[in-house]
Amino acid sequence: MLPFRKILFPVDYSEPCKAIVPYVAEMQSHFSADLSLLHAYGAEALAFSDLPITDPQLPEEARVMAVERLGAFAKANFPGVQVELYSGIGEPGSVIHDMVKHQGCDIVMLPTHGRAPLRRFLLGSVTAKVLHDLTVPVWTGHPLRIPYTSVLAACDSSDEAEAVMRAAAAIATSYGAKLSLAYVMEMPPVSIETAFGPYRDDFVAAADSRMNELKKRAGISAPHIILDGPVAEAIRDQALHIGADLIVTGRGEMLGAVSRLWSHLYPIVRHAPCPVLSI
Numbered sequence: 001m002l003p004f005r006k007i008l009f010p011v012d013y014s015e016p017c018k019a020i021v022p023y024v025a026e027m028q029s030h031f032s033a034d035l036s037l038l039h040a041y042g043a044e045a046l047a048f049s050d051l052p053i054t055d056p057q058l059p060e061e062a063r064v065m066a067v068e069r070l071g072a073f074a075k076a077n078f079p080g081v082q083v084e085l086y087s088g089i090g091e092p093g094s095v096i097h098d099m100v101k102h103q104g105c106d107i108v109m110l111p112t113h114g115r116a117p118l119r120r121f122l123l124g125s126v127t128a129k130v131l132h133d134l135t136v137p138v139w140t141g142h143p144l145r146i147p148y149t150s151v152l153a154a155c156d157s158s159d160e161a162e163a164v165m166r167a168a169a170a171i172a173t174s175y176g177a178k179l180s181l182a183y184v185m186e187m188p189p190v191s192i193e194t195a196f197g198p199y200r201d202d203f204v205a206a207a208d209s210r211m212n213e214l215k216k217r218a219g220i221s222a223p224h225i226i227l228d229g230p231v232a233e234a235i236r237d238q239a240l241h242i243g244a245d246l247i248v249t250g251r252g253e254m255l256g257a258v259s260r261l262w263s264h265l266y267p268i269v270r271h272a273p274c275p276v277l278s279i
Contacts, residue, residue, distance in 0.1 A: 002031075002167070003033075004031045004106040004137075006104065006105045006107075007028055007035050007105065007107055008100065008109070009036070009037050009038070009108075010110060011038065011070060012126075016111035017111055019142065019143045020109065020141055020142070021078075024078075026146045026147060027109065028081060030147065036083070037085055039066055039088075040090060041062070063087055063089070086103070093130055094129075096126070097130075100134055100136060107277075108130060108136060109141075110127045110130060110138065111140070112127055112141065112142055112270070127140055131278065137278065139276075139277050141274065141275025142275070144273070144275065145245055146245075147175050148172075149175070149177050149243075149245055150177055151171055151245075152168070152181075152182060152239050152244040153168030153180070153247075153248045154235045155181065155214070155249075156184050157210065162214050163279065164249060164250045165181060166218050166220075167248055168248035171246065179222040180223060180225070180244070181211065181220075182225050182234075183208075183210065183224060184234055185204070185228050186230065231264040232264055232267035235247065235249075235268055236272060236273060239272065239273055239274060240273050246277060248278075249265070249268060249277075249278055250278065265278060
């Protein structure tokens with residue numbers, strides 16, 4: 001996965017999109033990566049042309065205008081960087097998916113399109129679709145700080161936990177950042193019927209043993225913690241506790257695994273106090 005050699009940055013000219021430009025620029029510079037900008041436009045773009053709606057040249061003129069606007073955005077926000085420009089007509093999530101499929105990339109960088117406290121309840125539909133459809137790593141975030149100084153790997157019991165751990169370690173090493181690991185253990189509600197309470201220590205011990213095994217296999221010596229509680233809230237609280245500025249977690253795609261964290265990914269992204277890199 002690392003180093004990232006080709007970054008795709010979908011641009012919609014919104015304020016959240018503009019806000020993550022420094023992250024994209026830093027990532028491109030840090031890895032000396034190729035940078036591609038993509039803008040998906042709809043039928044409304046045809047309205048900016050002076051040509052009649054029946055003119056067969058109208059779609060091409062709309063495409064040229066979209067590329068020209070994207071070029072101006074690239075020049076203003078990524079001065080001195082050679083940028084590939086792409087545009088496509090259609091639903092943005094589908095255009096991004098097609099772009100990744102046909103042109104390839106190592107990472108897609110998107111804003112969450114939510115703002116605290118509203119961002120806890122919103123996840124942009126395009127971001128949600130990209131998280132669901134793509135198999136390449138996806139960076140989602142909102143302004144905090146760069147470069148990264150503290151990386152938190154959020155793992156679970158799936159087969160991709162080691163991949164998540166290795167990815168987080170590689171990023172932390174690349175940035176000279178502190179690495180911390182968290183195993184998320186969501187216990188069933190304790191009741192008279194289930195009475196899981198007496199067995200909690202056994203579950204924690206098993207999770208701790210699992211983490212030690214994974215760290216040994218991956219050659220990682222970072223500290224880890226076992227988190228017990230609602231997944232998204234537990235990860236958020238731990239990120240705040242250690243001052244993490246990047247969370248790395250899984251999406252159930254690596255190694256063909258189905259990660260339990262996948263079902264919690266949207267809440268993790270919504271609640272995260274920092275960017276999230278899902279692999």
